[in-house]
Amino acid sequence: MENKISLTPENIQQVLASGDPEKLVLMTFFSAQEPNCLAQAGILDALAQQYPNNLVVATVDCDQQQMLASQLAQQVGLQALPTLVILKGGTPVDVLPGAKSQEEISKVLSEHLPSPELILLDQAKQALASGELNEAFALAKQAYGVAKENPRVLLVFADICIQIKKVEEAEALLGSVPEEARDAYFTNLSSKLEQAKEAQESPELKRLLAEVESAPGDLSVLCQLAQAQVDAGKKAEALESLLTVLRKDMNFGEAKKGYLDIIASLPEGDEVAMRYRRKLYSLLY
CATH class of the missing domain: 3.40.30.10 (Glutaredoxin)
Known part of the structure; x- marks a missing residue:
């Protein structure tokens, strides 16, 4: 309607x-x-x-x-x-x-509408259903800023963080949910969080880390590692890997494009995006 x-x-x-x-x-x-x-x-x-x-x-x-x-x-x-x-x-x-x-x-x-944080959460869930993950994250973050103690806010925000592979943030949010609010939704999210953490330690990721350690000057392996880190949701680590490449060769392969693509994929105002954008600018200028 x-x-x-x-x-x-x-x-x-x-x-x-x-x-x-x-x-x-x-x-x-x-x-x-x-x-x-x-x-x-x-x-x-x-x-x-x-x-x-x-x-x-x-x-x-x-x-x-x-x-x-x-x-x-x-x-x-x-x-x-x-x-x-x-x-x-x-x-x-x-x-x-x-x-x-x-x-x-x-x-x-x-006096009659839901509280501001619940309205924001409703909008976040609508964005999530539409596949607009970064918009959902931004709205849930606003709700969290309004009501950090609301268990429903913590749970929905953690759910969205898991879906966009912000595993550390999700773990912190779930850890702050009061015992009395740890319902079936909480249990389900805890299970999803464990799966996400396991995915971050894939055999392929471990293999590439070992290769980089044994051959730190191989820029192509660093680029492969960055892609594996993106796939595992470790975008900050991926940016750091690509930054290492760019410091050695600004025009190496697709490193700069991959770096910018990762930044663009992060939610607006994301601290990681802002930090690594500044680091790139310092290299360029």
């Missing part, structure tokens, strides 16, 4: 009777003949964009749907245009008569 809807006799039951406890319906009585309604419509558009997964703006057009508007007006005791009715789980929980500012509406919504 889109989160901006014009109410009609055909869809009103489906829209207003939503039983989703995490989603609010903001029903607005609107008339194009009322300047305050036109001004408030822009505010509601902005709120719909701000809360795409948690808010549905349902408009009752009093000009186009006069019979429906009359029936609903009687039910809510409509006294002014515009008027907002907030429904949660299909039940009205607040009425805001008259023109309201965005700050006034947001304040009332905050």
